[in-house]
Amino acid sequence: MSQTDTVRPVPAAAASHPGISRGMTLLLATATGAIAANLYYAQPLLEAIARSVGTSAGAAGGIVTVTQLGFALGLLFVLPLADIVERRSLLTVLLLLDAAALAAVGLAPGPAIALVAFATLGLANVAAQVLVPAAAHLADDAQRGRTVASVISGLLAGMLLARTVAGIVTELVGWRPLFLGAAGLMIVVNLVLHRALRGMDVRSGRGLGYGEVLRSTVRIYQADALVRVRSAYGALGFAAFSIFWSTAALQLGRSPFGYSPAVIGLFGLLGAAGAMAANLTGRVRRPTHPMPTGVAVALIAIAFAVLLIAGRTLGGIIAGVLVLDTGVQGLHVLNQRVIYDVDESARNRVNSIYMWFYFVGGALGSAAASFMWSQAGWSGICLTGLGVTALASLLWARTSFRGSKV
CATH class of the missing domain: 1.20.1250.20 (MFS general substrate transporter like domains)
Incomplete structure (x- = not known):
């Protein structure tokens, strides 16, 4: 489908x-x-x-x-x-x-x-x-x-x-x-x-009791393929985000950078610039079309490729951060635009589902990054990010072309 x-x-x-x-x-x-x-x-x-x-x-x-x-x-x-x-x-x-x-x-x-x-x-x-x-x-x-x-x-x-x-x-x-x-x-x-x-x-849900609201949240997830797909995209996107940002300070604090915590904190400004660039996603007229989502996933992959190849240079880190955050946040904006049109009367319940998966994806990404840093250092971090992007690409291929198989 x-x-x-x-x-x-x-x-x-x-x-x-x-x-x-x-x-x-x-x-x-x-x-x-x-x-x-x-x-x-x-x-x-x-x-x-x-x-x-x-x-x-x-x-x-x-x-x-x-x-x-x-x-x-x-x-x-x-x-x-x-x-x-x-x-x-x-x-x-x-x-x-x-x-x-x-x-x-x-x-x-x-x-x-x-x-x-x-x-x-x-x-x-x-x-x-x-x-x-x-x-x-x-x-x-x-x-x-x-x-x-x-x-x-x-x-x-x-x-x-x-x-x-x-x-x-x-x-x-x-x-x-x-x-x-x-x-x-x-x-x-x-x-x-x-x-x-x-x-x-x-x-919108006036008249429902608290227990029924919780049960209906589960039913929405079970019944709506679009909510499930966008929740999966959200989880993978935030996992990629967390893989980088949970270890960025470690990379920037060691040779050849050796930056202090205060200087490392300034890199958050680059991330914010990427987030602002993703604001352009709000102008996409057809957020359910496969192409915008495909572009966002491709940007995440390009970012980790740049970080793998040039992540030991300041220019490589800056370019990687800007492209990564533009892709991750662009994907997040697309996801949220789509899910808020699923059911106007249940927008907070749909958001509860989406954000829970988004949050879990980020937590798993941080855990994977912690393990890979200890085992393989910066290269392991970038390869893990590329692996998450590969999963997002498979999801995109499966949900974007009629009759395709994963």
Whole structure:
């Protein structure tokens, strides 16, 4: 079956949608990026946090683990709620919890409180994933592609720039003020969004109970081939992203580069530039056509080939980062554009499915990168990235041409 045969039209009622202003799109993109950054501030600071709360550097990895676990649980059990409760109220609760968790991290006297705070932070940070479907809902049919692309670009820029901001702020004032400042920022974001989203909420799944929403999420995945295919693309794309970014600091910190953590953090700016380039994907008129997806997968493959051949030169790293992030984020934007047209009444449930696979793909990519780095170094990292791209290419061939076999 061709993936273009599985897409279902948005209900006709959407045609009369008033649309979304550029100012609102910019606000949602900025807010989404600010929220998403919360999950990534700690990654370059693990050793400093571990020393400060009285635990070993080896145990600092638990911070990443519990944060990821909290986020995964939020994707599965909190995000679907946005289809049956008022989005503005849900965002208010999540952002207050987010602010409290960030403050608890900044004030944590010991490792136990820090771990609980990071787990809570992961759970509450699904607020960013509530905003992306909300933007898709507010946009009309003609705007939806560009709107979703803009908001996702904001989210990705927040993810990538968080490491840079964390390194600079920590060097200037320490890591605790960083998290306390982020808590204050979430309070401001909460107030602004609460005001801006007034009167704009629609609960598509009104009347459903929580248990039925969770069961229907499983049924959507089982019944819809397009959701399964795009979730697989998302998992493979974020795996490729994580394979590079989880080991980039190791490569840049050793010979021939020998860069300091602060300098390494600046490479996040390159990633953000790639994410902005991927914003052009929002202008693709037929996101279900095989060609845009094929181009995105090809860019990821080219990036890892460049990193394999020239990854020991600064120019090679810069070129690889730009092409990799353009391909990965372009694929992500295409995926999200397609899934938000699957079922207007279940956009948050569909996003819950997609983002869970996306997240799992990233976690598996990080684990594979950690193993390959210890076994084969930088060449092993690049070959692993090419292997993931080969899987994405097989998926593309299988779903893009009628009658093809894998």
